[in-house]
Amino acid sequence: MKILAVDYDGVIVDSVLESLFISHNAYLKLYGKNKREMFGGKLLTFQKWPAIQKKYKKDIQYYSSLRPYIRGATDYGLIQKIMEEGKSIYNQREFDEYRKTVQFDFQKFHDLFYLERKKVQQENYTGWLSLEPPFQEVLKGIRQFISEGLKVVIATSNRREYIADTFLPQYFNIKIDQDDILDFSFGEDKSIQMQYLQEKYQLNYENICFIDDQLAHLELVHDLGINVVLAGWSYATSQQKKDALQKGFPLAEKEEDFYPKIKKCFADK
16 A cells, blocks of 8 residues: 645635634634734735735735745744834745744633634635635645556645535545544644554555645655655745755655655656
8 A cells, every 4th residue: 555645725725815814813713803913914814805916015024934844734823923013034944943932822722713614614614615725736636646546645734624525426536534634733843643654554654745835844854754845836935945955855846746756756666
């Protein structure tokens, strides 16, 4: 048996706007409404969203520039705090150092973030889904691998309950077993998810290929002997791509590269 483990946010979907929408509202609820100026200091709504995107293009770009450094949901709150403080973060090391020293209620933000996501999904599921459009070539590639008999699992820092329905026939139309969506319950270290897969399916690590847009995740997983691929079509910075290649990690630069790069990942073993 061989397994393809695929990250969700940043590999299957472009979730930068969804995470901004949800984390802004959660941050406001954490610190109190009208106590910040970002995005007008008001809760974001679908009705206001088109106007917000036009009016706050620079703020959205600012948020997007910080997105490559997140490891889990709590980091979306850190991005909001960094923006509030007007700080400049230029690499993963600076982001990680800020995370270690900042005064921030990680657990409370984490809880509010997922409560807000649930609220938005319940109010308008298709509207929520429109905030994180899928990468169509990746969906196409996953369907192809499944049709070829490859085992595909989702290895995410998200929560299973919030993404499982996206794979239904009316949305992404991909058959993924619920038990094969490994989520945040494993923690932020995705090597723990890979160890679980190895034990569950009793296979060698070299028979697993993992693709993620976060280089830090790939580094931990690669140490187990797992094949890794960096997804370059979404959030990975030019420096992260350069570092990945220097480490010998394959880079799938465009979403169209997803299928051939993964195919080669298994063919080389």
